[in-house]
Amino acid sequence: MSGVDRGVTGRQPQAVRSALAVLEEVARAGAGVNAKEVAEALGLPPATTYRLLNLLVGEEYLVRLPDLHGFALGAKVAGLAGGFTPARVPTAARQVLGELRGRVRAGVHLVLVVGASLRCADVDPDLPLASTALVEGHLHASALGHLVLAEADDWRAVVHHPDRLPALTPATPTRAAEVDACLARVRAVGWAGQVGQLHEGVGCLAVPVRGASGLLVAAVAVSSARGVVPTEYLDAARDCAGALAPLLD
Incomplete structure (x- = not known):
């Protein structure tokens, strides 16, 4: 019946x-x-x-x-996990992000760092990330992930199957030497940038947000589909990260 x-x-x-x-x-x-x-x-x-x-x-x-x-x-799957552990972003922090979004012509995103994991907490509603699951799941392929891996004594102990890193695009670093080079640049300049490693034609820069102890607690990412790292917004992103630090610590 x-x-x-x-x-x-x-x-x-x-x-x-x-x-x-x-x-x-x-x-x-x-x-x-x-x-x-x-x-x-x-x-x-x-x-x-x-x-x-x-x-x-x-x-x-x-x-x-x-x-x-x-x-x-x-x-x-990321959505299911998020349903159990909702990311809490203070209203004041959202206001800081909103101010930066009003100043730049690119996507502005806040990602929380928990241990060696990323959690996309406030994604730009007008220029969203193409896939939060890829950002959170492939640290070797994004500027945000490079910030996290650069904090580790040995990034190979952080990622799944370091000897078999998936190529999400032709530009994704999949060999240990390539990842090492990316992380060396992050440690040298204090921020991360990449073009086309996670999504073809998309550039991104990521600036760390550190707590009072110096621990990496979050990151501000600025993404652009212009095919270049949007370095013209680096200083603004750093100012934003500085304003967020006491709000997220």
């Missing part, structure tokens, strides 16, 4: 369990894991694994990496 909810019946519970197992395996293995590796780890038939991966991509729980060589967690 149509219109009657019969609940979860037949083979559906196993299908749900298999889909969740695939999602958990991608989270465990890290970005760049491929269908064959997921199938082998779970003991699932390859055809079933491909079908479940495609389903999870279609529902935005996973994303297929641009090089088509693997998968990563998607926006909906």
Whole structure:
């Protein structure tokens, strides 16, 4: 009979369990894991694994990496995590961000730093980030991530599978020497910048927000689709970070 909810019946519970197992395996293995590796780890038939991966991509729980060589967690997973741990940004801090947004012709974003993790806390509503999940999940490929990795004694201990960094674009640093060079520049100048490493044609600069103890607690990012690092806004971003520091410490 149509219109009657019969609940979860037949083979559906196993299908749900298999889909969740695939999602958990991608989270465990890290970005760049491929269908064959997921199938082998779970003991699932390859055809079933491909079908479940495609389903999870279609529902935005996973994303297929641009090089088509693997998968990563998607926006909906980040949204679920965010629902349990909402980012709290003081009203005064939002006002500071609003002032900078009114002065620049680029996206202005606040990202909180918790340990070695990023949390996009206040994304520019007019010029938003293309994917907060990619920003939070691929520290090797963004200016914000480079700030975090530059704080670590050994960045290889921070990222998942440092020997298999996914190429999100042709410009993404995927070799250890390339990441080392990016982090050396950050340590030398005190801020991070990149073009096309996370999204082709998008440039970004990131300025640290430090607490009274010097600990990195957040970062202000300025992003532009002009294909260059928007360094003309560096001083303004630094002023913004300075104003935010006592509000976020």
